[in-house]
Amino acid sequence: MKVKVKWIWLLIWGALFVSAMIMLFVNVKTGLILALIALAVLILNCLLIFIIGLNTKVKFGAAKIISMADNAALTETDKKVIHAIESKAEKLNLPSTDGLEMEALLLEHPDPKGLVYLCHGFGDYQMVSVRLPIYQFYQQGYSIFVSYSRGFGAHNGCWTGMGVLERDDHIQWLKYLKNRFPDLDFFLYGVSMGAASVMNLSDLDDPQIKGIIEDCGYVDLYDQMDHCLKHVLQIPEWPALPAADFFCKRICRYSLKDLNVRHKLANTRYPILAFHGREDDFVPFYNLDRVIAAGKENVVDAHFIEGAAHLQSFQVNPEFYWNTVSKFLARCQNEPQTTAPQTGQNQSGPLSSDSSSTDNTVDSKTEEQSSRKGNQASGLSQKVSF
Numbered sequence: 175m176k177v178k179v180k181w182i183w184l185l186i187w188g189a190l191f192v193s194a195m196i197m198l199f200v201n202v203k204t205g206l207i208l209a210l211i212a213l214a215v216l217i218l219n220c221l222l223i224f225i226i227g228l229n230t231k232v233k234f235g236a237a238k239i240i241s242m243a244d245n246a247a248l249t250e251t252d253k254k255v256i257h258a259i260e261s262k263a264e265k266l267n268l269p270s271t272d273g274l275e276m277e278a279l280l281l282e283h284p285d286p287k288g289l290v291y292l293c294h295g296f297g298d299y300q301m302v303s304v305r306l307p308i309y310q311f312y313q314q315g316y317s318i319f320v321s322y323s324r325g326f327g328a329h330n331g332c333w334t335g336m337g338v339l340e341r342d343d344h345i346q347w348l349k350y351l352k353n354r355f356p357d358l359d360f361f362l363y364g365v366s367m368g369a370a371s372v373m374n375l376s377d378l379d380d381p382q383i384k385g386i387i388e389d390c391g392y393v394d395l396y397d398q399m400d401h402c403l404k405h406v407l408q409i410p411e412w413p414a415l416p417a418a419d420f421f422c423k424r425i426c427r428y429s430l431k432d433l434n435v436r437h438k439l440a441n442t443r444y445p446i447l448a449f450h451g452r453e454d455d456f457v458p459f460y461n462l463d464r465v466i467a468a469g470k471e472n473v474v475d476a477h478f479i480e481g482a483a484h485l486q487s488f489q490v491n492p493e494f495y496w497n498t499v500s501k502f503l504a505r506c507q508n509e510p511q512t513t514a515p516q517t518g519q520n521q522s523g524p525l526s527s528d529s530s531s532t533d534n535t536v537d538s539k540t541e542e543q544s545s546r547k548g549n550q551a552s553g554l555s556q557k558v559s560f
Contacts, residue, residue, distance in 0.1 A: 220417035223407065227399070227418065228426065230325030231332040237325070240297030248302065255305050263318075268346055270330070272427075276343050277327035281308065281318040288359035288384070288507065289351065292320040293344070293368030295485060296334065299326050303365050306488055310496050314503070317358070321347055323367065336395055337370040338428045344375055352382055359507055362444075363387040365485055366457060370395065373435040373465070376442035385506040386442070387499060389449045390484055392457050393464040395433035401458060436468040445474045447502040449495065451482030475502060 195205070230237040248256075263279035270276050279301070290311045295303035301320060308318050321343065324335040335343075351360070360383045364372035369391025376386055392398040399418065400411045407414075419430045439446070446469055450462035459478060466473050477498065479487040488495045 216413070217417070220414050221421060223403075223414050224418040224421040224425075227402070228334050228336070228422065229332055230334050237297040237334065241299055241302075244297065244302045245300075252302075252305060255309055256300060256302065259301060259305065259308055266350075268350060270346070271342055274324070274331050275327075275329040276321065276347070277330060278319060278321035278347060281312060283312060283315060283317045285315065286317040286358060287315040288361060288503075289317045289319060289355055290361045290363050291344075291348070291351070291372075292318060293340075293362075293364035293371040294320060294323060294326070295366030295368055296336075298323075303485055304368070306492075307363060307365070310488075310499075311363070314496075314500060316361075316503075317355075319347070319351060323371070333426045334367075335426070335428065336430075336433065337367055337374050338395065338432045339426070340371050341374050344371065345378070348378075348380070348383075352380075356382075358382070359384045361385050361387065361503065361506070363389075364391060365389045366391060370433060370435065373439060374433060376435065376444060376446070377438040379443060383444055385445045385447065385502060387447045387449075387502065388465065389487060390451060390454055390457050391461065391465070393435055393439075393461050393468065396430045398457060399430055402456075405455065436464070439465060439469040439472060442469065442472050444472070445502075445506055446472050446476075447499065448473055448476040449487045450478055451484060451487050451490070452478045452480050453482055453486075454484040456484040474505075 225232060226235050229235050232238065259279065259281065263281045266278045266280055268276045268278075290307075292304050292307060292311075294301055298304070299322075301308065304320060308320065312318055321340075322330060323337075323340050324331050324343070325333050348360070360380075362372040362375060362383060362385075364370070364387075366389075369388035370393075372386050373388055373391055373393070396415070396419070400415055403409055403411050403414055415430075423429050446465070448462055448465050448469075450457075450459045452459050462476060462478060466476050475498065477494075479491055479495070482490040
C-alpha cells in the first residue's frame with residue numbers, strides 16, 4: 175500500500191523557501207505572513223499524518239483503509255470461519271488501568287493441551303488477521319484467547335497503542351487467565367503489531383508461559399514508523415516523525431520510542447519461534463534478522479518464507495508453517511510430535527538473510543504454494559465450526 179503525498183510536502187517546503195526569498199528581497203512583512211501560513215499548514219499536515227496513522231475510528235485513517243482492503247479479500251470460507259469464531263467464543267470484558275473497557279474472545283477446547291494467547295495485527299476489528307491461526311491452533315487441541323488491541327474494540331478507545339499501551343492490558347488478561355486456568359500451559363502468538371506486542375511481553379517471568387511465536391513483527395516502533403513515512407507515504411521522516419511523536423506523547427500518553435524489544439528478547443526466559451515473509455515491504459523482512467540478533471540462543475527456530483508478503487506466511491506455505499509450529503509446541507511441552515516436519519526443509523536453528531542461509535529458508539514453487547493453499551481452503555470448508 176503506497177500513498178503519494180510527497181507533492182504536498184514539497185509544496186509546503188517550496189512555500190517556505192519562497193517566503194524566505196520575499197523576506198530577503200521584497201517585503202519582510204509579506205514574507206513573514208507567508209512563512210507563518212506555510213508553517214501552520216506544515217503543523218496541520220503533521221497532525222493529519224498522526225491522526226491517519228494512529229486513530230482507529232476516522233474513516234480516512236490507515237487502520238480503516240487496511241481493514242476495508244482485508245475484508246474485501248475475504249472468501250466465503252473465510253467469512254464462515256470468522257462467523258464460527260464469533261458465535262462460539264465467550265465474550266470477555268475487563269476494566270483497564272486507565273478507565274477503558276478491554277474486550278476479548280475465549281474459545282475453550284473440550285480437551286485442551288494448553289492455551290494460546292493471540293494478538294492480532296494493525297487494522298483488525300474482526301480478528302481477520304488471526305482467523306486461520308485461531309482455527310489451526312484449535313484443531314491442534316489448544317484453547318484460544320484473543321484480545322482486541324486498543325482502538326479496535328467497541329469500547330477501548332480510538333487510538334492504537336501499537337503494542338506499547340497494550341502491554342499492561344495483556345498483563346491484566348494473563349492474570350485473569352492464570353486464575354481461571356491454573357493448570358494450563360500458555361503460549362503467546364502474535365502477527366504484525368500483535369507480534370511486537372508479544373515480544374514486548376518477553377521479559378515476563380511466568381513459568382506458566384512456555385513459549386512465544388512471532389510472525390512478521392517489528393522490533394522498533396520508531397523505526398517502523400520511519401519506514402512507513404518513507405515507503406508508504408513517501409515523505410521524509412523529518413519533521414513528520416518527531417511531530418507525530420510529540421502529538422503521540424500528549425494525546426495517546428506514550429512515545430513512539432517506548433517500544434524497542436531488543437533488550438527484552440536478549441533477556442527472555444522463553445523459547446521463541448519466528449517467521450517473516452521474504453516479500454514483506456510493510457514490516458520489512460529484515461526485522462527477523464533483528465529478532466535473531468537480539469534474542470540469540472533464545473530464538474530456537476526462525477524462518478523466512480519465500481514469496482510471502484506481509485501476513486501471508488501461513489497462507490503461502492501452510493504445511494511447512496503449521497508443521498513447524500506443531501513441532502515447536504511439542505518441544506516446549508516435552509511431548510511427542512503430532513505432525514512430522516516437511517520433507518526436505520531444515521526445521522532447526524535461527525536463520526539469517528544472507529546468502530549462506532538460503533538452503534535453510536523456505537523456497538516453495540508457485541504450483542506447490544497453490545496446491546497447499548487449496549488444501550488448506552478445502553479443509554476449512556469441510557469444517558468451519560469449532
